Amino acid sequence: MKSSKSIVKGFGFLALSSILLTACPGNDTDKDPEIEIEDTTKTSSEGKVNPLNVVPVGGAMFSVPSPIQLGQIIQKSGAPYNADILNNPKAYESYVDLVSQSLNLGVYGADLGYCALYDKQQESIGYIRSAQKLSDILGISDAFDVETIQSVERNLDNKDSLLYIISNSYRKADDYLQTSDLKHIGALIIVGGWIESVHFAGILGRENKSDEVVEMIGMQKHTINTMLDKMLEQYFNEPGVEEVYNDLDDIRTSFNKVNIKYEYVAPETDKDKKVTTLKSKAIVEMSDEVFIEIIEKINAIRTKITAS
Amino acid sequence: MKNIFTFFGLLLILGATKLNAQCDTIANFCHQNNFTVDYVSDGQNYRAFLFGDQEAEFETTFFGGVTYRIAACTGFSQGDLIFSVKDQNNNVLFDSIENQNSPYWNFKVENTITVKISAKLDDLENSSGCATILIGFKQ
Numbered sequence: 001m002k003s004s005k006s007i008v009k010g011f012g013f014l015a016l017s018s019i020l021l022t023a024c025p026g027n028d029t030d031k032d033p034e035i036e037i038e039d040t041t042k043t044s045s046e047g048k049v050n051p052l053n054v055v056p057v058g059g060a061m062f063s064v065p066s067p068i069q070l071g072q073i074i075q076k077s078g079a080p081y082n083a084d085i086l087n088n089p090k091a092y093e094s095y096v097d098l099v100s101q102s103l104n105l106g107v108y109g110a111d112l113g114y115c116a117l118y119d120k121q122q123e124s125i126g127y128i129r130s131a132q133k134l135s136d137i138l139g140i141s142d143a144f145d146v147e148t149i150q151s152v153e154r155n156l157d158n159k160d161s162l163l164y165i166i167s168n169s170y171r172k173a174d175d176y177l178q179t180s181d182l183k184h185i186g187a188l189i190i191v192g193g194w195i196e197s198v199h200f201a202g203i204l205g206r207e208n209k210s211d212e213v214v215e216m217i218g219m220q221k222h223t224i225n226t227m228l229d230k231m232l233e234q235y236f237n238e239p240g241v242e243e244v245y246n247d248l249d250d251i252r253t254s255f256n257k258v259n260i261k262y263e264y265v266a267p268e269t270d271k272d273k274k275v276t277t278l279k280s281k282a283i284v285e286m287s288d289e290v291f292i293e294i295i296e297k298i299n300a301i302r303t304k305i306t307a308s
Numbered sequence: 309m310k311n312i313f314t315f316f317g318l319l320l321i322l323g324a325t326k327l328n329a330q331c332d333t334i335a336n337f338c339h340q341n342n343f344t345v346d347y348v349s350d351g352q353n354y355r356a357f358l359f360g361d362q363e364a365e366f367e368t369t370f371f372g373g374v375t376y377r378i379a380a381c382t383g384f385s386q387g388d389l390i391f392s393v394k395d396q397n398n399n400v401l402f403d404s405i406e407n408q409n410s411p412y413w414n415f416k417v418e419n420t421i422t423v424k425i426s427a428k429l430d431d432l433e434n435s436s437g438c439a440t441i442l443i444g445f446k447q
Contacts, residue, residue, distance in 0.1 A: 065369055066350035069445050073371060109351070160447050163348050170351035171339065171442075178353060179332050190352070215420050219369050222422050226367070262421070267401045274413055276402045278370065280395055281419040 064190045064223055067110030068167055070197035070216065071117050077212055079204045081118040086111045087196070087306045089126040092133050099240035102185045103305045105134040106192025109170050114200065116163050121156040128152050128166070135173065138185055143173035184235035191227055191244065192305065194220075199302045202295030209291065217294060218284030221255040224248060247304070251297045258294075259285040331355050331438040334381050338440050341386065342379035342412040347444035354441040358382075358429050364439045365426040370417040375446040379412040380404065380427050382437035386411040389439055391427040398424075414446075 087107050095101045112127035132144040148169050155161040170189075177186030198220055205213040228248055235241045265279035335353045343349060356364035370376055380391040387409035393402040401423065404410050409430060427439045 064352070065371070066348070066352075066445070068348060069350060069371065069374070072445075072447075073374070076373070160345050163447060164345045167349045167351050167444075168339070171335075171349045171353060174351060175332055175335050175353050178355070193351075216371065219371075219420050219422070222367065222369060262396055264395060264397060264399050269402065269407075271407060274407070274410060275375075275416055276393075276413065277416045277418065278401055278421065278423075279418050280401075280421050282421045284420075 064194050064227060065197070065220075066113075066167065067106070067193035067197040068113035068117070068163060071110065071114045071200060073212070073216060074114075074200050074204055075117045077204065077208075077210065079207075081120065082203070083120075083123070085200060085203050086114065086123075086127075089123075089130040091306065092130045095134070097240060098138070098185065099188060099244065100305065101134050101137055102188035103192035103195075103244070105131060105138065106189040106194070107196040107302075107306060108134065109166070109189070110193045110196035110200070112166055113163065116159060116166060119159055124156065124162065125153065131169075139182070140173045140176055140185075142176060143169045184238040184241055187227075187231040187235060188241070188244065191232070191248070194223065194227065195298060195302050195305065198298050202298050205291065205295055209288075214286055214291065215282075215284050217291065218258045218260065218286045219282065221258050221260060224252050224255050228252060247301045251294065251301065254290060254293045254297055257286070257290045261285070331357070331440060334383065334438050334440045335442065337384055338379050338381035338411075338442055342381075343377065343442065343444050345447075347377045347446055350443045350445065352443070354425075354443070356439050357436070358427075358439045359436045361428065361431065363426050363428045364441075365424055366441075367422055367424050368443065369420065369422050370415065372417055372419040372421075374417055376415045376417065377412055377444045377446070378415065378425060379442045379444075381411060381440050382429060388430050388437070389427050389441075390430055391425065391441065394424045394426070396422055396424070 087104065089108070089111075092101075092104065092108070095104050108127050108131045112124060112131060115123040115127055128144065128149060132141070132149060135141055135144045148165065151165050152162060155165060170193075173189065174186055177183055177189075198217065201213055201216050205217060228245060232241055232245045232248070236245070261283045263281045263283070265281065267276050267278050267280075269276040331353075335355065339349065354364075354366055358364060378391065378393070380389040382389040389411075390403075390405050390409060391413075392400060392404065393415065394400050402413060402415070404413060407413065425441060425443075427441055429435070429437055429439070
């Protein structure tokens with residue numbers, strides 16, 4: 001009986017531990033050692049947190065920029081709409097494995113956002129239907145259900161509402177995938193969207209290498225480290241994930257040649273308007289050769305993904 | 309003995325399912341109550357289950373010229389989750405506790421920077437909970 005009690009206690013502890021681990025996957029609090037940071041002021045001690053008590057969110061310590069957000073920066077730069085840079089909306093039929101379906105759902109999300117930003121209504125419909133087909137196959141049809149499609153169709157001439165609906169659909173998909181055993185699919189969707197949006201920026205950069213584009217691409221150094229070390233590395237046991245990791249790891253070697261310096265400037269807060277203005281600066285240093293090397297590698301992986 | 313194993317097995321599954329469902333519902337509540345059509349979600353949900361004084365933390369890039377909104381929730385009343393924004397050197401750029409535990413805040417970003425967002429429970433309200441943070445950007 002004594003041994004039964006021990007087993008029960010042990011199992012109780014295991015049950016509690018498992019619940020906690022399910023809710024808080026991973027506990028990696030490592031810092032990125034590759035980023036060179038310069039600070040002109042003294043570090044605040046108030047902001048320091050006991051590292052043993054910091055929980056990484058969703059197993060990732062870094063978020064990936066939204067493809068719609070990157071598309072918005074490109075559109076605001078004055079770049080004209082270019083249909084040739086988008087994936088073929090009918091290509092979804094040729095994606096037969098979970099990895100290419102997941103990556104291309106992310107690609108279509110970025111394409112959809114791009115079309116919506118440029119008020120391309122018919123093109124938007126084409127991409128949302130492709131996204132719906134892939135999400136059905138992946139078992140996340142709730143994110144692009146009939147109601148969502150109808151809502152998109154009703155709001156085709158209202159860009160703000162359209163972008164709101166699209167981004168919320170991807171958030172719902174992320175929500176579902178984070179609470180299922182399909183987390184690797186969620187990670188691949190995010191990776192696909194990121195590759196497509198950096199591909200857009202690369203095309204723009206080839207035509208006009210403005211400071212804005214250099215900064216946008218250079219700051220992806222943080223993102224690629226997160227995608228590899230915090231997201232994809234967890235799912236090596238899933239078929240095809242390691243290959244995606246290796247392709248991105250090759251791009252990381254080029255990003256490692258980018259230097260980012262940081263300068264702190266005190267922020268200003270307007271409590272009445274609930275707005276804080278952040279004035280600090282990060283300066284991206286990247287040679288022309290490294291810039292071209294990165295966008296060529298991005299283009300190669302993007303071609304591989306969309307052609308598979 | 310078999311019944312005991314079955315009981316704890318069920319407890320484990322139900323516990324995990326309940327926590328996940330709770331986080332899922334809170335994320336939707338948080339979105340509905342703090343995001344209007346002006347602000348587009350970045351498509352991700354950042355969350356962790358916290359106990360006591362644990363703190364959840366992640367990094368993100370804020371792009372120059374963009375206004376962001378961060379919303380933080382841990383239950384179905386607003387302001388239960390305290391959140392802060394720090395720079396790479398741990399300089400505090402914003403802390404919601406100094407702003408009446410506001411459930412959301414807007415950040416006008418002049419230059420592209422990487423920031424750390426962290427969240428902890430308001431210990432007067434909760435001893436544990438699903439911390440959910442959402443980020444949106446102004447259209």
